[in-house]
Amino acid sequence: MLAITCPNCGERNSNEFRYGGDASIVRPSHEDPSEEAWFRYVYIRDNPKGPHREYWQHVGGCRGWLIIERNTSNHVVLGVRRAGECR
Amino acid sequence: MNRYSAFSLLRNALSGNRHWSEAWRKPEPKRSYDVVIIGGGGHGLATAFYLAENHGVRNVAVLEKGYVGGGNVGRNTTIVRSNYMLDGATQFYEYSMQLWEELSAALGYNVMFSQRGQLVLAHSVDQLDYFSRKANIMRLNGIDADILTIDEVRRMAPYLDLSPEARFPVYGGIFQGRAGTARHDAVAWGFAHAADRHGVDIIENCEVTGFAFENGRAVGVETRSGTIGAGRIGMAVAGHTTELGRKADLELPIESHVLQAFVTEPIKPLVHQVIAYGADHFYISQSDKGGLVFGGGLDGYNSYAQRGNLGVVREVSEAAIALMPNISRLRLLRHWGGVVDMTPDAAPIISKTPVKGLYLNGGWCYGGFKATPASGWCFAQLLAEDIVPALARPFYLDRFRTGALLDEAGAGPYAWRQ
Ligand SMILES: Cc1cc2nc3c(=O)[nH]c(=O)nc-3n(C[C@H](O)[C@H](O)[C@H](O)COP(=O)(O)OP(=O)(O)OC[C@H]3O[C@@H](n4cnc5c(N)ncnc54)[C@H](O)[C@@H]3O)c2cc1C
Ligand SMILES: [Zn+2]
Numbered sequence: 001m002l003a004i005t006c007p008n009c010g011e012r013n014s015n016e017f018r019y020g021g022d023a024s025i026v027r028p029s030h031e032d033p034s035e036e037a038w039f040r041y042v043y044i045r046d047n048p049k050g051p052h053r054e055y056w057q058h059v060g061g062c063r064g065w066l067i068i069e070r071n072t073s074n075h076v077v078l079g080v081r082r083a084g085e086c087r
Numbered sequence: 088m089n090r091y092s093a094f095s096l097l098r099n100a101l102s103g104n105r106h107w108s109e110a111w112r113k114p115e116p117k118r119s120y121d122v123v124i125i126g127g128g129g130h131g132l133a134t135a136f137y138l139a140e141n142h143g144v145r146n147v148a149v150l151e152k153g154y155v156g157g158g159n160v161g162r163n164t165t166i167v168r169s170n171y172m173l174d175g176a177t178q179f180y181e182y183s184m185q186l187w188e189e190l191s192a193a194l195g196y197n198v199m200f201s202q203r204g205q206l207v208l209a210h211s212v213d214q215l216d217y218f219s220r221k222a223n224i225m226r227l228n229g230i231d232a233d234i235l236t237i238d239e240v241r242r243m244a245p246y247l248d249l250s251p252e253a254r255f256p257v258y259g260g261i262f263q264g265r266a267g268t269a270r271h272d273a274v275a276w277g278f279a280h281a282a283d284r285h286g287v288d289i290i291e292n293c294e295v296t297g298f299a300f301e302n303g304r305a306v307g308v309e310t311r312s313g314t315i316g317a318g319r320i321g322m323a324v325a326g327h328t329t330e331l332g333r334k335a336d337l338e339l340p341i342e343s344h345v346l347q348a349f350v351t352e353p354i355k356p357l358v359h360q361v362i363a364y365g366a367d368h369f370y371i372s373q374s375d376k377g378g379l380v381f382g383g384g385l386d387g388y389n390s391y392a393q394r395g396n397l398g399v400v401r402e403v404s405e406a407a408i409a410l411m412p413n414i415s416r417l418r419l420l421r422h423w424g425g426v427v428d429m430t431p432d433a434a435p436i437i438s439k440t441p442v443k444g445l446y447l448n449g450g451w452c453y454g455g456f457k458a459t460p461a462s463g464w465c466f467a468q469l470l471a472e473d474i475v476p477a478l479a480r481p482f483y484l485d486r487f488r489t490g491a492l493l494d495e496a497g498a499g500p501y502a503w504r505q
Binding site: 021042 | 327329330338339340341342343387388389390391392396398431487488500501502503
């Protein structure tokens with residue numbers, strides 16, 4: 001089981017959370033006409049074996065969006081923050 | 088080297104089965120090969136076999152990090168079907184089905200291909216409409232498909248909960264009679280055996296850690312036993328596609344995810360076809376030993392761990408019991424996971440890459456076992472002739488740029504939701 005410590009709710013089972021994908025991807029600005037930038041935004045992923053920054057939403061709790069750093073080879077959670085506090 | 092036959096069975100039985108020779112050699116790697124294939128899973132081994140068999144290219148090595156059959160080829164739930172709907176996928180998977188039908192004979196190795204049929208259940212009128220459309224497309228492509236009424240479903244699988252009170256009542260289903268299962272280890276071993284007989288070197292415990300380049304062209308691979316030169320290099324490393332691709336600066340639309348499978352204690356024959364639930368992630372078949380083999384969906388977050396989370400064990404078991412209440416007290420014997428390379432449209436990649444000399448076979452997601460023969464067939468032609476065969480053209484890497492996606496499920500570009 002993967003336990004996630006939500007900054008709002010404390011330690012919870014991962015099945016209360018919904019995955020939201022790679023959080024290191026930055027959306028191009030709306031005015032950006034570069035096809036390359038949009039292609040990379042939608043499709044290209046680093047997919048590391050090791051630490052990975054990713055979005056999770058605590059749908060079964062506070063419903064807040066979090067950014068979690070997790071090791072993809074052993075699921076050790078290295079850090080959890082509220083998504084809004086990361087930028 | 089062994090050729091397997093009724094006679095060799097008899098001869099070895101009479102001598103107490105003590106004199107079988109190995110199914111493939113264990114050679115030392117040569118300094119270079121015409122073609123080096125990275126990954127000794129189903130796809131890598133099939134590619135090596137067809138390189139030799141179809142194109143006469145026999146100076147070939149397959150380099151496998153672990154042992155043959157230790158990856159997804161030995162971890163999958165062995166389902167083979169060709170019920171795809173999108174142009175390109177439909178024809179490719181049907182070609183693979185036709186290769187399956189002749190595979191044991193082609194390899195001289197029994198892969199125990201069993202065309203027991205696959206039934207996918209419909210749980211609403213709309214789902215049955217969708218299945219009718221799919222069945223029409225399949226039939227227009229010469230593929231067998233039947234729409235079953237609820238009574239026909241009941242005759243085929245009376246043990247399912249088909250009552251109106253079921254959690255998701257069943258309205259009918261789509262059935263492909265030629266679909267079925269194959270013994271997955273035998274597929275790996277059979278391709279290895281047949282490729283070896285053609286002179287292909289299969290080298291286990293040989294991880295590729297990087298590439299050698301000359302003027303931007305990939306000309307070899309780095310391994311623990313040094314650099315091995317290669318005229319052309321084919322990658323077929325399933326869940327590790329991006330990890331290896333990074334060594335050649337490939338940027339790929341792939342995420343690695345874990346998929347689990349389960350097997351129960353053996354019981355008497357009950358499930359005679361492959362049955363797929365249409366309302367949730369659950370599908371089941373029965374192995375020749377009697378165990379019920381079943382699976383569900385991805386764990387749902389990037390993972391390189393070859394084991395899954397307990398949440399999915401519960402979800403899949405809940406779906407199982409909703410459809411088959413009679414198995415609720417069976418015990419699970421084992422469950423395991425495999426790391427699959429998910430693409431944003433859940434379709435595979437058989438393609439040249441931006442790096443000269445380096446070719447990519449990957450992105451097979453949760454459905455690449457059935458594709459093993461056709462994938463090897465096409466990838467071999469690409470490696471032998473530097474030409475993408477028509478059958479594999481829809482699976483080119485640049486489709487994510489051009490927009491020609493093959494999103495069979497219509498799930499959108501989120502690998503973990505496919
Ligand atoms: C639980 C589960 C159930 C599935 N069920 C089905 C099903 O019912 N039907 C279906 O069609 N498909 C199914 N699949 C999908 C199918 O198993 C895969 O798509 C397919 O096996 C992938 O191709 P492969 O056989 O070549 O992969 P693998 O067998 O994984 O081969 C890749 C090989 O590459 C090796 N490798 C990796 N990196 C390196 C390196 N750097 N150097 C050297 N070697 C390396 C690995 O060790 C591995 O042996 C399932 C998958 C899983 C996990
Ligand atoms: Zn919370």
